[in-house]
Amino acid sequence: MIGSFRAAQVAQDQMKDPAASQQVRDDATIRYSRAVDQVIADLGTLSERQVLGRITLFLSKRER
Numbered sequence: 001m002i003g004s005f006r007a008a009q010v011a012q013d014q015m016k017d018p019a020a021s022q023q024v025r026d027d028a029t030i031r032y033s034r035a036v037d038q039v040i041a042d043l044g045t046l047s048e049r050q051v052l053g054r055i056t057l058f059l060s061k062r063e064r
Helices: 002-015 022-048 051-062
Strands: none
Touching (some): 002 022
């Protein structure tokens, strides 16, 4: 998931680069969309496995 997140960040930067050609920005948009879709899928898997709940509990205990 971290790899997909980083890929989305790189693609987002390329999408917003005014010096990049339209083709480069279009390709970056496709890569961004795919990376974000993968992050959402990964979060869904973590949620189904109840990992997100455990992370939330862990973080709430650390804040006390």
